[in-house]
C-alpha cells in the first residue's frame with residue numbers, strides 16, 4: 001500500500017459551548033479557560049487501496065502549515081503501515097520545528113486509522129484488546145462555589161458515575177477546603193482524585209497534598225509544571241498521596257522514563273493527543289507496566305476510548321463535565337451508560353465515520369469522504 005495524497009480540511013470551530021473555566025490563571029479568554037472560536041481541522045491521508053486515514057485536530061491552521069512544509073513530503077509514496085518509521089521521523093522533524101505536543105501524534109492516529117480500515121477492525125483490537133468496557137469518572141471543570149461542586153457530585157452519581165476528579169481554583173487553601181468538603185459529602189467509599197493543572201509551587205503543592213492525603217484521595221495529578229523531575233522528587237519526599245504525572249512533560253515517552261526512574265510517579269499519564277498518538281501512548285503504557293505502575297488515560301473521546309480498551313494497566317475513562325448543568329462535550333462520541341461504564345468503540349479504525357453517520361458529515365469533508 002502507498003500513500004497517494006495528504007490533505008488538511010479546515011473547519012470553523014465556534015468555541016466551547018457553554019464556555020467553561022479552569023483554575024484562575026488559565027482563564028484568559030474573557031475570563032474562560034475553554035477554547036475560543038477558531039479553525040479546527042482534519043488530517044486526511046489517502047492511499048492507493050482506497051483507505052483514507054483521518055485524524056482530528058483543534059488547530060487546523062498550524063497543522064496545514066506543517067503538512068505543506070514538512071509532512072506531505074515525508075509521507076507521499078511511502079507505506080502507511082510503517083508507523084514505527086514515521087513515528088521516528090516525526091521526532092526528527094520535531095528537533096528542527098519544535099512541534100506543539102499535539103502535533104507529535106496526529107500522523108500516527110491517521111496511520112492507525114488506515115491500518116484499522118484495512119484490517120476491518122477497531123484500533124483497540126488491532127493494538128490488542130484487553131477489555132470491552134471500563135468505568136468512567138466524572139472530571140469536573142472549575143465551578144464557582146463548593147456548593148456547585150457538591151451539587152455536581154450528586155448529579156453525576158445519579159447518572160451512574162462511581163468516582164469524581166476535581167479541577168478546582170488553583171488556590172491551595174480553597175482547593176484543600178473543597179477536597180475535604182467533597183469527601184465529607186460523598187462518604188468514605190467513593191474514589192476521588194484531584195488535578196492541579198500545574199497551578200502550584202512546591203510549598204502550596206505540599207500543603208494541598210497533605211489535605212488530599214487526609215481526605216483519602218486516590219491520586220494527585222500534575223500539581224506543578226512538569227519541567228523539573230527534581231521538583232517532583234522533592235514533592236514526593238514530602239507528601240504521602242500517590243502522584244499521577246507525565247500528562248504534558250516535554251518529550252512524551254522519553255520524559256516518562258525519568259518520572260519512573262526517580263520513583264516519584266505512582267502512575268503515568270498517557271494519551272494520543274499529547275503523547276505521540278497511539279504509538280507513543282502504548283510505549284508509555286508498556287513502560288509503566290514493566291514497573292507495575294498504571295498508565296491512566298488522559299482526556300476523553302474516541303482515541304481515549306480505544307486506549308482504555310487496549311491498555312491492561314489502566315483503570316478508568318475521563319469523562320469531562322463542563323458545566324453544572326452536566327454538559328458532557330465528549331458524550332456525543334463516546335457514550336456513558338447508566339452504570340457509569342464506557343464501552344468499546346464499534347467502528348473500524350478510530351471510528352469517526354460512525355459519529356458522522358449519526359450526526360452528519362461536516363460539509364467541508366463531503367467531497368473527500370464517502371460514508
Ligand SMILES: [Mg+2]
Nearest residue numbers: 195221222247
Ligand atoms: Mg490532567
